[in-house]
Amino acid sequence: MLLKNQVALITGSGRGIGRAIAHLFAKEGAAVFLxxxxxxELAAVAKEISDGGGRPEYATADLTQEAACAHVVATTREKFxxxxxxxxxxxxxGPVVPVEEYPLAEFDKVIAVHLRAAFLLSKLALPEMYERGSGVILNISSLSAKAAYAWGSAYAAAKAGMLGLTRVTAAEGARKGVRVNAICPGPVTETQMSKELGAVLAKKMGVSAEEQLAGFLNGLLQGRAQTADEIARAALFLCSEQSTAMTGQSINVDGGVAFY
Ligand SMILES: NC(=O)c1ccc[n+]([C@@H]2O[C@H](COP(=O)([O-])OP(=O)(O)OC[C@H]3O[C@@H](n4cnc5c(N)ncnc54)[C@H](OP(=O)(O)O)[C@@H]3O)[C@@H](O)[C@H]2O)c1
Known part of the structure; x- marks a missing residue:
C-alpha cells in the first residue's frame, strides 16, 4: 500500500474527481477526510469507503468562506x-460568458473556491507539515490554465493562479520536507461539472451535446476523455513516495493537448 498510515484531506470529495481520489487513497491505506x-454526497462516499474497509470522516463546508477552511483543517486534526x-x-x-459580461461577484466566487481556498488550506496545513518535516500538497488545476478557451475567464485565471501558488509553496517547502505539485486534467466528461459545461457550450454553439463533445475530444492526441480514476492515479503518484524528487511541477493528464 502506497499511503499506509497517511492522513489525507481531500476537498470536493463528494463526487467526481475528488471522490475517485478519496477511494484510491483509502484503498492505498490512507485515512481520508472528505x-x-x-x-x-459526502455521507454516501464515506459509506462506500468504510464498507470497503477504509477510514473516512467528513464535514460539510463552503470553502469560499475563510472560517469554513479553518473548520475543515481543525476537524481533520481532531478526527485523525x-x-x-x-x-x-x-x-x-462558473458562468460561461465572455469577459465583458462576466459578473464580478461570480468572478470572485470562482477565484475563492479554487485559488483562495487552496491558499488558505495550504496556509493552515503547512506549519504542522514543517514542524514534522514532511507533507504533500496537490493542487488540482486544469488544462484551462495552459490552453485558451473562450467564456471561462475566472476559471482559467484561478487555475493558472493555482500553478503560481504551487511553485511558490514548493519553493518555500522544498527544504522543509514538503512537496507541492499540481495536476492539469483535460476533459473528465463523467463529472457533473463537465457535463453541465458541455451542455451550456453546446447550446451556445448551436450544436448537439454529442457534436460539441466530439469536436473537443478530436483536438486531443488520444481523441478521448480522461476518467476520474486516471486523474486519481496521477494524484496517487504525486502524493506518495513514488515521486519523492518531484516538487513545483504541473503534470498534464489530458490525453495530449498541452505540452509544457
Ligand atoms: N471534469 C473536468 O473535466 C475537469 C478538468 C480539469 C479540472 N477539473 C477540476 O477538478 C476538480 C473537480 O471537478 P469535477 O469535475 O470532479 O467536478 P464535480 O463532480 O462537480 O465535483 C466538484 C466538487 O467540488 C465541490 N465544491 C464545489 N464548490 C464548492 C465549495 N464552494 N465549497 C466546497 N466544496 C465545493 C462539490 O461539492 P458541493 O457542490 O457539494 O460543494 C464537489 O464535491 C475541480 O477543481 C475542477 O475544476 C475538472
Whole structure:
C-alpha cells in the first residue's frame, strides 16, 4: 500500500474527481477526510469507503468562506490527529460568458473556491507539515490554465493562479520536507461539472451535446476523455513516495493537448 498510515484531506470529495481520489487513497491505506457542501454526497462516499474497509470522516463546508477552511483543517486534526496530504480539488466552473459580461461577484466566487481556498488550506496545513518535516500538497488545476478557451475567464485565471501558488509553496517547502505539485486534467466528461459545461457550450454553439463533445475530444492526441480514476492515479503518484524528487511541477493528464 502506497499511503499506509497517511492522513489525507481531500476537498470536493463528494463526487467526481475528488471522490475517485478519496477511494484510491483509502484503498492505498490512507485515512481520508472528505469535504464539500452537500452532506448527502459526502455521507454516501464515506459509506462506500468504510464498507470497503477504509477510514473516512467528513464535514460539510463552503470553502469560499475563510472560517469554513479553518473548520475543515481543525476537524481533520481532531478526527485523525494530523494532515500528511492536502488535495485542493473543490471547485465549480462558473458562468460561461465572455469577459465583458462576466459578473464580478461570480468572478470572485470562482477565484475563492479554487485559488483562495487552496491558499488558505495550504496556509493552515503547512506549519504542522514543517514542524514534522514532511507533507504533500496537490493542487488540482486544469488544462484551462495552459490552453485558451473562450467564456471561462475566472476559471482559467484561478487555475493558472493555482500553478503560481504551487511553485511558490514548493519553493518555500522544498527544504522543509514538503512537496507541492499540481495536476492539469483535460476533459473528465463523467463529472457533473463537465457535463453541465458541455451542455451550456453546446447550446451556445448551436450544436448537439454529442457534436460539441466530439469536436473537443478530436483536438486531443488520444481523441478521448480522461476518467476520474486516471486523474486519481496521477494524484496517487504525486502524493506518495513514488515521486519523492518531484516538487513545483504541473503534470498534464489530458490525453495530449498541452505540452509544457
Ligand atoms: N471534469 C473536468 O473535466 C475537469 C478538468 C480539469 C479540472 N477539473 C477540476 O477538478 C476538480 C473537480 O471537478 P469535477 O469535475 O470532479 O467536478 P464535480 O463532480 O462537480 O465535483 C466538484 C466538487 O467540488 C465541490 N465544491 C464545489 N464548490 C464548492 C465549495 N464552494 N465549497 C466546497 N466544496 C465545493 C462539490 O461539492 P458541493 O457542490 O457539494 O460543494 C464537489 O464535491 C475541480 O477543481 C475542477 O475544476 C475538472
Amino acid at each position: 469535504t464539500a457542501r452537500t452532506e448527502k 490527529g494530523r494532515i500528511d496530504i492536502l488535495v485542493n480539488n473543490a471547485g465549480h466552473y
